[in-house]
Amino acid sequence: xxxxxxxxxxxxxxxxxxxxxxxxxxxxxxxxxxxxxxxxxxxxxxxxxxxxxxxxxxxxxxxxxxxxxxxxxxxxxxxxxxxxxxxxxxxxxxxxxxxxxxxxxxxxxxxxxxxxxxxxxxxxxxxxxxxxxxxxxxxxxxxxxxxxxxxxxxxxxxxxxxxxxxxxxxxxxxxxxxxxxxxxxxxxxxxxxxxxxxxxxxxxxxxxxxxxxxx
Numbered sequence: 277x278x279x280x281x282x283x284x285x286x287x288x289x290x291x292x293x294x295x296x297x298x299x300x301x302x303x304x305x306x307x308x309x310x311x312x313x314x315x316x317x318x319x320x321x322x323x324x325x326x327x328x329x330x331x332x333x334x335x336x337x338x339x340x341x342x343x344x345x346x347x348x349x350x351x352x353x354x355x356x357x358x359x360x361x362x363x364x365x366x367x368x369x370x371x372x373x374x375x376x377x378x379x380x381x382x383x384x385x386x387x388x389x390x391x392x393x394x395x396x397x398x399x400x401x402x403x404x405x406x407x408x409x410x411x412x413x414x415x416x417x418x419x420x421x422x423x424x425x426x427x428x429x430x431x432x433x434x435x436x437x438x439x440x441x442x443x444x445x446x447x448x449x450x451x452x453x454x455x456x457x458x459x460x461x462x463x464x465x466x467x468x469x470x471x472x473x474x475x476x477x478x479x480x481x482x483x484x485x486x487x488x489x490x491x
Contacts, residue, residue: 277447277451277455277456277457277458278299278300278456278457278458279297279298279299279447279451279457279458279460279465280299280301280302280328280329280331280437280457280458280459280460280461281298281300281301281302281326281387281459281460281461281465282301282302282303282307282343282439282441282459282460282461283303283307283461283462284303284307284308284311284318284322285307285310285311285320285462286311286321286325286434288462289301289322289325289326289462290325291462292465293325293326295465297463297465298326298328298455299326299328299329299359300326300328300329300331300459301322301326301328301330301331302323302328302330302331302359302381302403302437302439303318303330303331303333303356303359304359304383305333305335309486315332316349316352318383319332319349319352319356320352320353323352323353323355323356326355327355328355328403329357329379330353330355330356330357331354331357331358331359331383331401332349332352332356332357332358332359332380333358333359333360333383334346334349334358334359334369335359337363337365338365339360339365339368339369339372339385342358342360342365342366342369343369343372343373346358346360346365346369346373346378346380347376347378348366350378350434354357355436356372356378356379356381356398357381357401358378358380358381359380359381359383359403360373360380360381360382360383360399361382361383361384362370362382362383362384362385362390362393362394366382366439367393367394367397370382370397370398370399370487371397371398371450372393373398374397374398374399375398379400379401379419380392380398380399380400381399381400381401381402381403381404381437382397382401382402382403383400384403384405385402385403385404385405385419385439386404386405386408386409386419387419388419388422388423388426389403389412391404391423391426391427391434391436392426394434395427395432398435400434400439401434401435401436401437401438401457402423402434402435403437403438403459404416404419404420404423404436404437404438405439405440406419406420406438406439406440406441406442406446406450407440407441407442407446408440409440410442415451416440416446417446417449417453419451420436420438420449420453420455421453423436424436424453424454426454428454435456435457436454436455436456436457437455437456437457437458437459438450438455438457438458439459439460441458441459441460441461441464442462442464443464443465443467444468446458447460447468450480455457479489
């Protein structure tokens with residue numbers, strides 16, 4: 277399973293890149309706004325750190341607006357993936373961009389039907405939002421499971437990005453179900469590193485080493 281970092285914070289991306297486990301980045305208007313910086317400058321800087329897919333989201337709501345934005349974003353770097361919300365105009369834009377060879381990430385996916393539509397339109401990725409479904413007492417992991425099953429049944433080339441990931445269990449479950457990618461906050465990467473037995477084991481090893489290192 278591939279791991280993307282879900283952030284627009286350049287320092288977090290630098291730190292995650294040093295770990296050697298991140299192969300892409302996803303952003304959205306909310307994440308960019310938190311940084312208080314120029315959108316395109318942030319994307320350019322991210323592209324200098326991570327040599328992999330970088331999702332940048334359009335804010336237009338018509339096909340024409342989305343396609344125009346996408347063309348400009350795609351000029352920033354060869355690794356730019358255009359995030360497009362799963363609405364009818366978004367499907368139209370995905371179809372056009374696919375014909376132009378511009379890769380897309382269909383975002384705000386909350387049903388299998390939406391994922392099927394995105395894949396048929398030519399989306400490179402679909403992003404089911406796990407945590408937001410859990411927030412309204414639906415099972416986000418069930419959605420990931422269903423999409424994985426359908427995509428296997430019909431040999432879709434579209435990859436599944438588990439998004440709105442809230443905790444390490446979401447990552448492990450998504451991996452077991454067959455999602456190709458999980459996009460996660462930096463703090464969750466650090467949580468995934470942790471296990472109490474690892475900490476205890478290291479503590480004991482160091483104590484034992486102190487006993488013998490000078491003998």
